[in-house]
Amino acid sequence: MLEKYHDEMLSCTACAFCKKSYYVYKFAQKESDYPKGKVMVCYGLFSKEIEEDMDVVKILQKCTLCRRCEKDCPSMIKISDIIWAGRYDLKNLLPEHEKMLQNFEKYNNIFGEKNYEKEGSEITFFMGCLVSKEMKDVVISLFDKLGIDVTVIGGCCGYPIEKIGRRVKIKLIEKEMDKLIFSCPNGMLAFKEFKPMHISQFILSLNVNFLKNNKNYIYHDSSFLGRYLGIYDEPREIIKRIGNLVEFEENREMARQCGGEIEFKIAFPQEAGEMAEYLAREAKKKDAIIVTTSPHCYSHLKEYGDVVDLLQLVEENIK
Ligand code: SF4
CATH class of the missing domain: 3.40.120 (Alpha-D-Glucose-1,6-Bisphosphate; Chain A, domain 3)
Known part of the structure; x- marks a missing residue:
């Protein structure tokens, strides 16, 4: 995967502007805590000047892929895409991510919990692992108050697994859907081809x-x-x-x-x-x-x- 970003990696001038937003955090002390250092580690992996070990895995996983640092990069480098590509090339995972992956493969839920599902109308809400964990009852009550017999799809969208650098075969939803609504942006990104709607967009469309x-x-x-x-x-x-x-x-x-x-x-x-x-x-x-x-x-x-x-x-x- 890193091969695709060869030119992008070489465009880094090492100016360190991407470090700017990190200066407020105490944890950012080593060069590899900053985006610039991670881009360099990716280049080292690609050029085989660096070998993968668990320190390298930690360096590449210690990033939220949030793209905030890219806003400060004068060379407009796609830093998150480079780091993400580096993760796909890694052979090893952190133990915490191994557990997440095992749960996903066994239960289709990264926490290993039971997924909530419900049959209803063609208005469909994708619950996902985290919404289900945090506010399943809120979602049920919200659609009740709206007077909508909502269909609820459970299970993990697979996006957090993709983010740790493992490929996921996204399951197709074989169902007629008028609208597919998400509260989780990860799910929206995983199911892009279904024209997902965020709950905020759906609520505004109802004139509540x-x-x-x-x-x-x-x-x-x-x-x-x-x-x-x-x-x-x-x-x-x-x-x-x-x-x-x-x-x-x-x-x-x-x-x-x-x-x-x-x-x-x-x-x-x-x-x-x-x-x-x-x-x-x-x-x-x-x-x-x-x-x-x-x-x-x-x-x-x-x-x-x-x-x-x-x-x-x-x-x-x-x-
Ligand atoms: S701001 Fe961009 S060009 Fe400068 S060090 Fe960071 S990634 Fe490289």
């Missing part, structure tokens, strides 16, 4: 009336919903209809990662914690509740601050 309150809500752009899928406005529009929308200093395409992508968090909890604390501090200073739109962000950030997922916010405030 909300109860209004006076609370401050600070919106956390998920890297995968934002930088990968380009969805920035719809969640903000819903928040504005319910309470006061507050912004992080770095938002939209410049938003910071919270560290919650599950494959990153389980392997690097300390680094993931530092990233979440940074955002939680700013939210607290602005006296605002963090709103997430990805179950990865929600399940992580809720350990560090006052957090509500958009699913919950909508479910609690439908008039």
Whole structure:
């Protein structure tokens, strides 16, 4: 895979601008903690100047693939794609990722948990592993309040497995679907060919009336919903209809990662914690509740601050 990025890797001028957003974290101390160092390790693997060992595996996996550093790169290098390609070329996985892969292969669920499914109309909601773990009941109640007999598809979309560098055969959904709705951006990316809709887009399309309150809500752009899928406005529009929308200093395409992508968090909890604390501090200073739109962000950030997922916010405030 790295062969494909040969020219891209050589375009790195080693200017180190991509280190900029890392200076606030204590964990970033070694050159290989920064994007620049990871690009160099990838080139070393490709040119066979470096051999794979578990330190190399750790270096390439210690990245959320969030694409934030690319916003600072003057050479516009696709840093995340290079690191991701490097992962596909690795023979070994970290033990935490081995476990995730085993669960996926055995249970079609990265946590080894039971998947929830439900037959209903042609409006279909893809539950996935993390939404099921965190807010299955919220989803059921939300569609009940909307008066929609929703079909629920369970199981893992396979995207977190792809992100650790293992190929997944995405199962085709053999079912007539009017709409395929996701709360998880990972699932949307895995099922791109089905024209997925994010829950925020679906809710706005229904013209729902909300109860209004006076609370401050600070919106956390998920890297995968934002930088990968380009969805920035719809969640903000819903928040504005319910309470006061507050912004992080770095938002939209410049938003910071919270560290919650599950494959990153389980392997690097300390680094993931530092990233979440940074955002939680700013939210607290602005006296605002963090709103997430990805179950990865929600399940992580809720350990560090006052957090509500958009699913919950909508479910609690439908008039
Ligand atoms: S900012 Fe871009 S060109 Fe500069 S070191 Fe990082 S990856 Fe290389």
